[in-house]
Amino acid sequence: MLIGATALLLGGGGLAAYATTALAGNNTPDAAAGHAQHTASAFTLSCPDVGERLRQVPRSAKLPVSKGLSALDKQVHDAYHSMMSGSSGGSGGGSVLNRLQTKREKTIKMMVSAIAKDAKRPGYLLKMSGCTMKPVNEGAGEGGNDSTKSVQDGWYQGQDPNQTQGQDQGQSQDPGQAQSQDPGQGQDQNGGQQQGQPGGPSPDDFVDINNVQPNADAPPFAAPKGGNASTGTFTTECGRNEDGHFNSDNVIVTPGVSNGAHHTHDYVGNKATDAFADDNKLAQSDTTCDNGDQSTHYWPVLRKLDGNAEQKPGAAQDANVGTTLTPATVTLTFRGSQSGEVRAMPRFLKIITGDAKAFTNGTKNANASWSCTGFEDRQLKDKYPLCPQGSQVVRTFAFQNCWNGRDIDSGNHRDHMAFSDQNGNCPQGFEAVPQLVQRITYDVPQGNSFAVDSFPEQLHKPVTDHGDFINVMPDNLMSQAVECINDGRECS
Template identity: 60%
Template sequence: MTPQAHKRSRLTTRLVAAAAALLLGGGGTALIAAGASADGADEDGPAQRSGPAAVASTVSCPDVGDRLRQVPRGAQLPVSRGLAALDRQVATAYEKMTAGGRGGKTDAMLQQLRQQREKTIGAMADAIGRSAPRPDALLKMSACKMKPTGQAISVGEQQGEGDAAQQGQDDAQQGQGDAAQQGQDGAQQGQGDAAQQGQDGGAQEQPPGGPSPDDFADIRSVQPNAQQPPQGDGASTGTFVSECGTNEEGHFNSDNVIVTPGVSNGAHHTHDYVGNETTDAFSTDQSLAASGTTCGNGDLSTYYWPVLRTLDGTSEHKPGAGHDGNVGSVLTPSDVKLTFSGSQAGDVTAMPRFLRIITGDAKAFTNGPANANASWSCVGFEDRQLKDKYPICPNGADVVRTFNFQSCWDGQNTDSANHRTHVAFAQQDGSCPAGFRAIPQLQEKITYDVPAGEQFAVDSFPEQLHKPVTDHGDFINVMPERLMNKAVKCINGGRDCG
């Protein structure tokens, strides 16, 4: 567990002010999306204080990175920087809207965000266009919108933030930092009684920016739903396990070497690493191959995922943590199991060295669940898997977090422009899509001993609200060729090796 400092960043302070008004922390209120008048006199009237429920919202923008199909070598760094800039722009817009975006001001901020994105996407398209066809279609992805979080809030609660909060928010929009901070402090103080009332009523206050109470489910209320795929006559049934520890060394950073290489804090959330000891934003194939490893069998591969935090209110003011709205104490896994298994349709072939795979989608809350691929459960209940909820486990049962990676490879590329199209999931019968070949399937299974009574959440981009559906895992294969061949031989031979 990393040391935690009780110091909140400017973003965290602003998000606390918004979250407190929700009592249950409905995902970081960006604005009142329904049921609120834009007329100031109406907002101040008694009827509004006991008015109808509204819906909290967040910022939703098209995912430019997912639409990339060709990035020439010379354009890779400009595109990486552009993707990181787009994420920063969305995070900043979310912060501003959370601090004070209401009524027509929201439209103005969305327009400003669109202009920023147009400029950034245009520069990315220019870089690609110097040695490949210019992807002009990307420019159509500049506009963003507000997405309801699904969490109802009371107009009266939002109005109850008080004149000091609104004054601070107005000043923040004008760039007057000191006045904004004073307003935020006033809002936070003014919301204390309401927040405490919610806690006294039996609800645990949530951290800024989510998650919502609706993001949790008692695992005992879930019907068994885990199914083992049928095995064909020629299935490869062996396994190969890499024992790489639980990150006892404290290898953390907020980089994203696969999606935004060469850019510090490209993830806006903290990643937890095992295996390769030097992985960061500036890693290359050569530096990874020259690194040490925490794996006992000489596996130099990089395995990583967003940290899990207990929602205890602590915050470190640094990138990827409180600086980006991720608060709470980092949980060290009690166990990490990395297993490579076979294909239900036949033998597997070796993965190429430096193959990069991402499973899941860090932006699935706003993108939609098409690429979401994490599962949550509890020890002793693993026949019950949750895809879009965090599990509430019985006393004594550890939380289990599972990622199953794509097991089909296009036979040519170790990566692709959107980091998805060079790999695929097997079809229902276990066979790979046309043009793909079966490779060992990696499963990352991470277990946590969550303190009794503590809620928890994964780190996320600020606007993704720590939703469980945004969970994701990453892998770079750096196994020496001899070790990979051993793994393939074990898997195809029906043996269990490590």
Template identity: 50%
Template sequence: MRQQTHKRGRFTNKTVAIVAALALGGGGAAIIAANASAHGDKGDSGQNNTVAAKAGTIQCPDVGQKLSDVPEKARPEVDKNLAELDNQVAKAYQQMNQRQGSSDAVLSKLNDERSRTMDNIGSAMGGDNSQLQGMNDCKWQEVATQGGQQQGGQQQGGDQQGGQQGGDQQGGQQGGDQQGGDQGGDQGGDQGGEGANEVPGNAGGQAGNGPSQDDFVDITKVQPNVQQPPQAQQNGSTGTFATECGVGDPQLRNSDNVIVAPGVGNGAHHTHDYVGNDSNDAFANNQTFEQGGTSCENQEDKSTYYWPVVRAQDGKDEADANELGGGQEGNVGTILTPKSSKIEFKGNAQSKVTAMPKFLRIITGDAKAFTNGDKNANASWSCTGFEDRQLTDKYPLCPEGSSVTRTFDFQSCWDGQNTDSANHRDHVAFAGEDGSCPNGFKAIPQLVNTITYDVPANTPFAVDGFPEQLHKPITDHDDFINVMSEDLMNEAVDCINSGKQCG
């Protein structure tokens, strides 16, 4: 592993206290309260009662990720109805959050709507409902609280806390120091009269649905956990190809997702930053991308790279404070413009890489990982100077002079035939620990995107997400559509296969 050189800064008591206070009270904690009767009563005063022992969110089977066999001609109608399922969950969550009826009534209505939409999906697929069995009912997912802090979803169990980070992060010093040791002690002591162990009546927060105090950890207390990459074999490809595309134009931000919900406005229910192609919205298609402009220095790279924005939980309104995808769905605070976005393509330890097909679509990470579990959660968070320690389900608190980083490693194996698949995952795969691709897949250049932010001092932050995902860091994700010219893609492949560093 590469040795890291960094200055180990110290967090002031003020920093920790403000982060804790904002995360719980003014920066966006939290969660929906579930009172003893589960009917969302407000009492005589009309004010929400203080959360006592349990809170949570809505958990629904993720139909989109389960569909593996959808006829090509049925996909537009299926995608439209999948987007409607997301819309139904978002509305139901909002109703619960605002106490518009009992939780039982809201869930009953949601499941009725969901059943009709599932029937529409089955009809679009020629009456084949076999892939939809057992995916109708949504449930209440408890988020256990201890002293007013979220501790993780009941249905996630050990998966979310142990999951992809493995025992080194959650079971080792991070588990001791961050969860129950130094961080908990420092925060509880520093807050003093701030009410460290109390949650405000509405479960706190600028929007009332996260993040929580428990979502942040001191990066200096995380043990190094990055594994060495597999050693390149004789036929391996060791080069890299970089493309410079800037950090995104605020005017291009939108809450669409053309891969998952083509033709559906606000299909993401959260806002994306875009670099590369300047024509990406819900209604874009391959021709749109071909004819669009690009922010990339190499004008032959019209690919689109997009990811959810990060917002400072500073209590301030953004331009989208009253819009869908923004404040109406709990995505609040000042949007932070990235300090940098490093986009590069890497090789494969076992073999040469082959060119990506034009218009190949890849999603890395899972926007619903908090309720889905961590199977597809692979985006990571860290701080500059501490790149040897990466977090999947925690936001890092960085010392002075260090920037927050998000790293997205994309799938680097392709099935050799399809530019997309019904669940947007089956046509690509991650390489194994030794770098080898699964049977039937071939190695392609691996996209790695690293984004850095200078977060204002003493300010917690959160990634945009579906409202019911509670702004958990484990839900981070990144999207890519290859629109490089054939010549440029071949140049990248030649560079990577010959062991050069280009771009």
């Protein structure tokens, strides 16, 4: 016998707790009053990432696919909110998942039909409508909670993440066997997971940088050294977004759709960047960069967890609460290859690094690095750093540095780029290009006081951080950068 299902809000609406009450066939009043064994765990929603599986999206299907991807994210958001608010119709997680699957099936079918008009029909996407419930204490995948492991020349230095990071190994619980417990029966309202911030982060997502052992031979922004390496760097100064260029669009993943990111992005560089900025518009735009570089750089904002609920898309309407923090510094550096010279990036090359859904997808594409100024030999992947007084929080994104030589983008926005191995060697068919490193620092209040914007079901986990780049450098400026890098000089 299972108790009736109701949703339990943890810490102001952050997590859903579902518990199974095993009465062992005993339906006596004493048993019903609580003389039963209770087991509880907090869950979030985990859905297959349709965007990651896209391979070929013809021009005619780009807008329908953008709308579809944004709709899928909104559907998960709504289902998660329903689970949190207790509006699941009295039947717990099962009804939420069933309704979500029905909506996803319809959206995915629309996307498949749009693609099939001018490309091979991606029927495999139709198998990706079902979602599961993931325990929030499961981590982001094998090794996902080991922040202090040695990374050496690993994911942030340019090594293929597939060689060092595992897939999500957790087994999600059957929602039909997980019913929510009445909070009046003695369950800890915080569940040991959440303290006051809707949707995360958890106190367990933070670690004192003083307790982290050095795990990096060199900080992730350092240039390669020795041997055949191209040891130069080219730095472009584009400010700290003093102009307040924010929106919740994603021009790479969901072009043509407002609020396609469902979280707020912080921009420097090209002033025209929004969901409707095509290559021509970007090429004609002004820039915040002092060398005329019109490239677009963006990343999710970092928020101070002060409860400021700004009611607009990308903010509180998408479960991102808190005052936006302005970076203290933004440094954009292109560096060379460990194995030899680099060649120019093509104009309008688009690159995404990291994974906004890494908590449920697993860590295959996770590539954000967290640290503190003065401690950058200690790099964290899945924890936020607690920095000592006077030290700033550091976010670093070292982008893919190998290009397939043909495409400026790909269906999933990843396949045209790759990471070199630790010796700087690109995969077969790829060649080395300047590696962009975005390094952003922040002054934050002491304590567990900040979090990155995320999709609500990702719980604002640090492993979901990510950076985006569109190369709009004029060709002559890119040539200067390549020459500088290959000559071993430091230029800007």
